[in-house]
Amino acid sequence: MMNDSxxxxxxxxxxxxxxxPYGGGTTGDLLVEFGMTPACYxxxxxxxxxxxAGHRLDxxxxxxxxxxxxxxxxxR
Structure with missing residues (x-):
């Protein structure tokens, strides 16, 4: 698994x-994109x-x- 940095x-x-809008990515999407489980994501x-970074968002x-x-x- 990749770390935050x-x-x-x-x-x-x-x-x-x-x-x-779609309820979030699937487990497979998260593994492919970030190498993370949904809980880690x-x-x-x-x-x-x-x-x-969050405070700069809309x-x-x-x-x-x-x-x-x-x-x-x-x-969970």
Whole structure:
């Protein structure tokens, strides 16, 4: 699995933005794109949204992605 320093935050956010209308990427999509499990991806996205990169996002996009993270985190 790749660590946070190898995968650019912007790539993670763009993937999330692109797949949000469809409920997020599939397990296969996440493995191919990032080499991550869904749980690792959701945790990483949550960290990004809580940090400086997240605060630079459009407020509605950030709120939508935070909701996605909360729902996915609750499923575990």
């Amino acid at each position: 190898v995968i650019d935050d912007a790539r993670v956010v763009e993937f999330a933005r692109r797949w949000l 959701v945790a990483r996205l949550g960290r990004i949204l809580s940090g400086p 407020p509605q996009l950030r709120a939508d992605l935070r909701h996605f993270v909360a729902v996915r985190s609750a499923r």
